[in-house]
Amino acid sequence: MYNYFAFCYDDLTENVEYEVRSDYISDFFNEFGVGKNASVLDLACGTGTMSLLMKNKGYTVTGIDSSTEMLSFADSKANGTITFLKAEMQNFRLSAPADACMCNLDSINHLQSIRDVENTFKCVFESLSENGIFVFDVNTVYKHNNILADNTFVFDRENYFLSWDNELMDNNRIRIMLDIFMFNGTNYDRYSETFIETAYSIRELSSALSPYFDILGIYDDVSLNEPSDTSERLYFVCKRK
Numbered sequence: 677m678y679n680y681f682a683f684c685y686d687d688l689t690e691n692v693e694y695e696v697r698s699d700y701i702s703d704f705f706n707e708f709g710v711g712k713n714a715s716v717l718d719l720a721c722g723t724g725t726m727s728l729l730m731k732n733k734g735y736t737v738t739g740i741d742s743s744t745e746m747l748s749f750a751d752s753k754a755n756g757t758i759t760f761l762k763a764e765m766q767n768f769r770l771s772a773p774a775d776a777c778m779c780n781l782d783s784i785n786h787l788q789s790i791r792d793v794e795n796t797f798k799c800v801f802e803s804l805s806e807n808g809i810f811v812f813d814v815n816t817v818y819k820h821n822n823i824l825a826d827n828t829f830v831f832d833r834e835n836y837f838l839s840w841d842n843e844l845m846d847n848n849r850i851r852i853m854l855d856i857f858m859f860n861g862t863n864y865d866r867y868s869e870t871f872i873e874t875a876y877s878i879r880e881l882s883s884a885l886s887p888y889f890d891i892l893g894i895y896d897d898v899s900l901n902e903p904s905d906t907s908e909r910l911y912f913v914c915k916r917k
Contacts, residue, residue, distance in 0.1 A: 680856050680867035682745035684836055686723055692781065693898075698729040700898050701811050704913050705776050708809045708892065714775035717803060719796075719812075720765055720783030724750025727758050730778070740768055766795035773805040779812035782909070784881075785873040793876060794884045801888035801916055808916040810889060813897070817848045819908040820875040824850050835859045848875040878903065881912065889914035 705714070712734035718727040721739030723746050731737045731754070739760045741747050747760050754760070761768070765779075766787065777800050787793050800810055815824075821844065829840040836858045843851040850873045857864040876884075878894060885891060895901060897909040 680745075680858075681854055681869055682723065682743060682749055683858065684831075684833070684838060684856065685746070686725065686749070687833060688831060688838070689725075689781070694725050694729055696898060697780065698726055698733070700911075701778050701780075702730070702733055704811050705809055708913075708915060709807070710776045710809050715772075717770065717774040717777040717800075719777055719779040719800065720786070721750060721760065722746050722781070722783075724753050724758065724760065726778065726780050727760075728753055731758055735776075738770065738774065740765070766792045766799065768799050768803070770803040774803055774808065775805055776809040776811070777804060778810075782813060782815040782873065784812055784814050785875060786871065788872060788874060790876065790880055790884060793881070797884055797888050804916045806916065810914040810916065811911065812914075813909055813911045814881065815873065815875055815909055816903075816907050817875040817877055818906055820844070820848050820850050820873070823908060824873075837864070845872070849873065850875075878910070885912070885914060887917075889916060 714735055716730055716735040716737050718737055718739040721727050721741050724739055727737045727739040727750060737758050739750055739758055740763050742764050744762060747762055750760050784793065787796060824842050825844050827842050831838040836856060839855040841853045845851055852871055852873065854869045856867045882891060891912060891914050893913045894903055895911045896903055896907045903910050
């Protein structure tokens with residue numbers, strides 16, 4: 677997953693306001709006692725943009741992702757200043773506990789079952805120091821059913837053309853089918869990837885967190901507002917039990 681997509685991921689996510697999100701998460705870390713010299717785990721770090729922003733704020737960052745290609749881009753950006761590890765979210769272990777963990781851009785939605793979610797939260801719990809802070813975001817059931825749904829998106833760039841086709845499945849799942857046409861200097865090579873995102877309710881996520889974390893707050897996207905029926909992305913701020 678995210679093998680060929682890694683080559684155009686940064687270009688397609690320019691509008692997600694990484695700096696705003698890194699400030700938002702850092703504010704929670706500061707509020708709950710995670711200082712600027714603390715160690716931070718960036719879970720499902722992708723191409724490392726958030727890892728690098730947090731490193732530039734003074735944190736010692738470790739990034740974990742399951743995609744070799746994503747990690748290759750991340751390591752190139754960081755130029756050896758960040759440790760990156762290849763591992764699955766639901767099955768990893770750190771050699772030393774971190775003070776905080778963040779998991780961004782609906783990475784939790786890539787987990788295929790609530791059991792995988794529970795295993796991920798358990799791994800985060802075991803990887804954090806006492807009273808460690810865990811901040812993550814998720815796409816909502818509303819977004820899956822009403823925004824992503826069965827829509828198709830097309831991106832026409834100088835060096836590639838991408839068709840993004842969503843298929844609404846059962847149980848709040850979206851199948852995402854990507855066709856990427858990469859220009860090789862003469863013509864285009866086609867690459868295809870398919871993955872599934874699953875939306876979980878607040879109740880499901882809260883129940884999965886309960887053995888390991890106290891929930892300090894659940895907020896509408898990059899705000900301190902309470903979730904609404906039309907919230908598309910939620911942030912969970914949690915403290916290790």
